[in-house]
Amino acid sequence: MPYIPQLVLCTLILVAGVAGWTWGPVAPWALVLLLPLPHLIVLSGRNLGGAGSFRMGALVTIVGRFSGVFAFALLVLCCGWVQWLRESLGARLDLEGWPEANFIWVIFPYLIFEVLNIDAQSRASCAEGPGRLSWRSFHLRMFASTLIPPATYLAIAGLVGSNRWLRVQVEQVELVGAAVFVALIGGLAVYLPALFKASWRTYELPPGRLRTGFEEISKSVRFNSRNVLVWDTGKMMANAAIVGLLPSRRVVILSDALLSDLDEDELKAVYSHEVGHSHHHHVPVFLAWSVGVFLLADFALRAFDPTNAIAVLGIMVAFLGAWGLAFGWMSRRFELQADLFAMRVLGSGRPLVSALEKIEGTLRDKATWRHFGGLRRAHFLDECTQDPAGALRFEQKLKRVSQLGYAICVFGLVAELGLMAQGLPEDRTWAALGLGDYPSAQDRVERITNPDPSLERMVKRTLDVEVAVGTSADSLARAWSRWQERDLKAAADWASMAYLQGNLRAYLIVEILEFLEGEEPLRGSLNPARLPSPWRVELTGALEAARQ
Ligand SMILES: [Zn+2]
Numbered sequence: 001m002p003y004i005p006q007l008v009l010c011t012l013i014l015v016a017g018v019a020g021w022t023w024g025p026v027a028p029w030a031l032v033l034l035l036p037l038p039h040l041i042v043l044s045g046r047n048l049g050g051a052g053s054f055r056m057g058a059l060v061t062i063v064g065r066f067s068g069v070f071a072f073a074l075l076v077l078c079c080g081w082v083q084w085l086r087e088s089l090g091a092r093l094d095l096e097g098w099p100e101a102n103f104i105w106v107i108f109p110y111l112i113f114e115v116l117n118i119d120a121q122s123r124a125s126c127a128e129g130p131g132r133l134s135w136r137s138f139h140l141r142m143f144a145s146t147l148i149p150p151a152t153y154l155a156i157a158g159l160v161g162s163n164r165w166l167r168v169q170v171e172q173v174e175l176v177g178a179a180v181f182v183a184l185i186g187g188l189a190v191y192l193p194a195l196f197k198a199s200w201r202t203y204e205l206p207p208g209r210l211r212t213g214f215e216e217i218s219k220s221v222r223f224n225s226r227n228v229l230v231w232d233t234g235k236m237m238a239n240a241a242i243v244g245l246l247p248s249r250r251v252v253i254l255s256d257a258l259l260s261d262l263d264e265d266e267l268k269a270v271y272s273h274e275v276g277h278s279h280h281h282h283v284p285v286f287l288a289w290s291v292g293v294f295l296l297a298d299f300a301l302r303a304f305d306p307t308n309a310i311a312v313l314g315i316m317v318a319f320l321g322a323w324g325l326a327f328g329w330m331s332r333r334f335e336l337q338a339d340l341f342a343m344r345v346l347g348s349g350r351p352l353v354s355a356l357e358k359i360e361g362t363l364r365d366k367a368t369w370r371h372f373g374g375l376r377r378a379h380f381l382d383e384c385t386q387d388p389a390g391a392l393r394f395e396q397k398l399k400r401v402s403q404l405g406y407a408i409c410v411f412g413l414v415a416e417l418g419l420m421a422q423g424l425p426e427d428r429t430w431a432a433l434g435l436g437d438y439p440s441a442q443d444r445v446e447r448i449t450n451p452d453p454s455l456e457r458m459v460k461r462t463l464d465v466e467v468a469v470g471t472s473a474d475s476l477a478r479a480w481s482r483w484q485e486r487d488l489k490a491a492a493d494w495a496s497m498a499y500l501q502g503n504l505r506a507y508l509i510v511e512i513l514e515f516l517e518g519e520e521p522l523r524g525s526l527n528p529a530r531l532p533s534p535w536r537v538e539l540t541g542a543l544e545a546a547r548q
Helices: 002-017 030-034 036-049 054-065 067-078 081-089 105-127 130-162 164-173 174-199 209-220 256-261 264-281 282-304 311-346 350-360 374-386 388-434 437-448 455-465 472-484 488-500 506-516 533-547
Strands: 202-204 226-231 238-242 251-255
Touching: 002 067, 002 081, 030 054, 030 067, 030 105, 030 350, 036 067, 036 105, 036 488, 054 067, 067 081, 067 105, 081 105, 105 130, 130 164, 130 174, 130 374, 130 506, 164 388, 174 238, 174 251, 174 388, 209 264, 226 256, 226 374, 238 264, 251 264, 256 264, 256 350, 256 374, 264 282, 264 311, 264 350, 282 311, 282 388, 311 374, 350 374, 374 388, 374 437, 388 437, 388 455, 388 488, 437 455, 455 488, 472 488, 472 506, 472 533, 488 506, 506 533
Parallel strands: 226 251
Antiparallel strands: 202 226, 238 251
């Protein structure tokens, strides 16, 4: 996934733009002026190198890889792109609640800039002709496949957000939210092979000696898979992978460059290495650890219940860091275990080592986050041949790591389900308020022993409402009349109700009212300018008076 850093940066820019950390005028026409920027940066990097300024050229080339992101940053942060869209589409475009379909228009310029960047890169790295065409088409496909998971998430979130009942259930009832999340991740895991197949150019490995050899290996270690695919990268990438969790859907993928560079024994070694990952359940172990660490972080957040955003961020960064270290540690050792598996299947480590040599050029000892260097991997196979007992100890250690991961995951899931089940009656009462079903909320809160005081208070407020089904407009009108009576507490409660019922801007009213009541400190982000008109004028005045 070569475009992940770009996508992460793009997301950060988006968040900053939507949160209003922008400078400069609202100038949407800058989009047109920025279009030539990727070509300008990338080609000037090449020309500098060509003219002998190698260091400057190299620097500009590195910057050039991010020229699409750079142009997007200028548009969003300095030319008011988000602001303009809000005004011209009447769109909300904020980070609260479910993402709305209009986010497509926010991201759209980035897609154009990145495609232009890919075109510029193809011109800088290949001479005109079929080479350049295949370079461009390969990178466009890689870019498209990186977009698949976030696009799927946005599409499903958009669907959930557009259905009022489902949205309220997912937001208020933790068990429902968790079920939707699990279904989403599970669906992605199952259908990932099909999605990749659609965006990458692949075809079945034709029948012949090689395919028969692979099938014999599969049979000897009882490995089932749907297919062996050749990945057409225009000979640009020597890589192999196993994709998919279910035996009926998983496929082994070998790239065209790998097939043309390696001989039959080396390819069998690579294939066995991939089968080794599946044999030792490496992906389920990673998933178990990831879910386990995620749930532990959730417990830490519940236990300390930090109110300031920095503390929440600190806990999340600490857990993400721990997960990253653990993931890297395991990944490098799982690679060794898959190597060991391949050596046992073929009866020799030689083909795998020579395959690694060919892929890496000469064996360098260059480790990455996920792999040890080839030299270390070759040494490891030597050691295992000389000391089988040591190899056994190594595998037992990994087995304990796997079991620990499963244990943490199961423990976390049981505890989390317990907490969610415990909170279910309150969650469903909140959901009833969110749907405006006051009789049901009144009925439910009766049956809870020691309900959350704020929930109890909110339900009590609905007792004197005549309508059977409340709406957010209705609740906001009530908040307004309580505000006119200077009953801040009641006004804040009705504004919260409007927020629960889908008016996301009402949350800002709640925050300002709570500050005016002296309950919450004022945060810098409170800006009444984003409020609807009667509230905007009055709350701006009240805030100014309170600040003096
Ligand atoms: Zn591997």
